[in-house]
Amino acid sequence: MNQIGYTALLLVVAISAYGVVAPLVGVRTGRREFIRSGERAAYALAAVVVVASACLLYMLVTRDFSNEYVASYTSLELGWAYTVSAFWAGNSGSMLLWVVILGVFQAIAVRQNRHKNRELIPYVISILMSIALFFSLLMTLLPEANPFKTIPAGSVPANGMGLNPMLENPGMVIHPVTLYLGYVGFSIPFAFAMAALITKRLGDFWIRSTRRWTLFAWLFLTIGNIVGAWWAYVTLGWGGYWAWDPVENASFLPWLTGTAFLHSVMIQEKKDMLKVWNMVLIILTFMLTIFGTFLTRSGIIQSVHSFGASQLGEFFILFMGLTLVFSLTLLFNRLDLLKSRNELDSFVSRESTFLLNNLILVGMAFTVILGVLFPIFSEAVTGNKVTVGPPFFNTVMVPIGLLLLFVTGVCPLIAWRRATYSNLRKNLIYPVATAAVAFVVLFVLGVRGFYPLLSFTLSAFVLATVALEFGRGTWVRHRMQQENVAKALVGLTWRNKRRYGGYIVHVGVVLLLVGVTGSSAFKVKADQVLTKGESMKVGGYELTYDSFNSYDTSEKSVGQVVFTLKKDGQFLGTVTPVKEYYFNKDQPWTRVDRNTTLSRDVYVSLLEYSTDTGEAKVEAFINPLISWLWIGGIVMVIGGIVALWPDRRDQRRLAARYERQARLHEV
């Protein structure tokens, strides 16, 4: 099975090498059969890499410990879901995951475009094949990246090493896959952008053709980041969900630039502006997806998450360097073809708010990159290694994040091209009034901190603007179509899924930020050593150490402390944090327990306990409003799905435009 898998990988190398060259030959010589061959190669590549993945999956499920990867990440006792997720638990498996997703996406893109974008497709295939070639070469040439490496029998415990218990969590089953779907998803618009530059077909057709890919990639990056944060929160036990860890930042960076790209292409489509900027953004986003993949493998940044130092880092840097040189040279060369026919008219226009949105998001991205790479820069420049931690990120991200929140609210209210003062006043009055009311209510309730007040007030502002947009549209539709209000609302949203899906996403972002603000600004923490019967107070709540249990399973030894949670004497429930000790990992694992309501989490972690004295060191947090973070995430995903949903009218319009432009040779 190892042999089959490895052979399949070799085939992947061969097919992708062919796929890089064949379409280019086809274009050069004008012999279309080479291009068709390239398209078939895309299908072949997908098939072969699926076979390779199936081999690894088979070996995982059958616990074939002759394969080093299987032995390192599974054990005989591991449940089937986690056994499957072990596919991406380590370095080489996750690289194979990248290639299988890329292979499948390429095949889909080729099939989608079998009747259109004929001039772009050869280059799209060539570029995507180059990416596949890079990853598959690494897997076949470097032993440490080979998922089909065999090991002599007896060099591992008979029942396998087992999965790192931290990864035995439903979130961890899907988090890497969703992130990779997001990362790889962005290669499609990138390939199309480069193809558009090469062929000089720089209308917005390449954007419209890849619009769904961009949204899809964005959606999965969003899911991946939020699931990652949720996993950190429920599993890692430190009471938080985001530590500005380099690896967290690595998946956040392409999300930031991808969001910017998602917005700015709307400007190019509507106003034919920001063409160069869009190119820069997609190049940057693609580079950041590779950078994100690289960061976990290079060992250049100290982090609990990283897979560890390896040679791989150097190859990734090489690949990123080549890609950067290639794309920027190409862009620079085609610069005058990217001039737009329109200009920005006024500071107070919708275009300007989009531009401001972009500047802020890119500014955030550069701040994060600065923070992540600071140790390397400082060491190179001054000889001293200097790090910056969460306080740095928070100091910068909070104010500009709030500015972005403001822009999010204002944008739909400002007209295109130039907003007049009376127009603005009419649109702003209700949202501003709502925000003012919210401010007063919060102030009266005792909220005094500057950032929390600002954050909640702006949140109310944005929610009001979205409500206004939905309200106005629904009212018009209700009057004109004589539909009842509920039907009008749904009809409105469904008629313009992109726009209203987008507004739903904004609502999700606001709810998420409410959760972030509550759980950051109003967090309460307490830790104490307790014995049976004792209580500790945290933020108005009381935790009483009720009892201690311990038991063994075949895999682990478990110790748990049962706490009773009370507030003002009223019994609210029990909280049972646990400490597990896995026999073959020789290491304890903390499993926290929470009492969750919409208004707060009571989060309890068992840090240490002693079976002799019965003492337990406990850390407890009150995280206000944190459930809204997860709710907001779900709403964002719903909005993304709405925006992504196929639209018959849109497809017909697109096809009609293609006909027109093909006739005018502009495609």
Place this chain on the structure above:
Amino acid sequence: MSGKKLKFLIGGVVVLAAIGSLAFFAVRENMVYYYTVTELQGKGASTNVRVSGDLVNGTLVKGNVGEPIKFKIYDPADKNKVMFVTYTGAVPDTFKDDPNNQVQVVVEGDYLTDGTFNADFLLAKCPSKYEKAQADAAAESTAGQ
């Protein structure tokens, strides 16, 4: 360049400059120097710094429940440079003594005049047991040839 374009360019530069200055200020306020054991011992007493080293096997002492843990770290580049560390925070599950392996540690806190390091933040990583066993097996097989 038209007047309008210039206005937007300036506007853009102002926004980026504002973000940039904020970042610059934030770095200055929050930067934490990161030293090796040798470098820090050379520098002397410092507050709010980070030091990295490897755990000296056998020196990890966990007190009673709730007490700080104590251990020694050494500079992997110079085994003679050893530093004594006390840590008062929550101990990450991954941090444990492993006589067969190098346990990499990063701690953040204050380096005191008496030569001890008072840490309030600890980050530990350990290569998987499997990698070490594999390396041993490889070493044995080549030695046998």
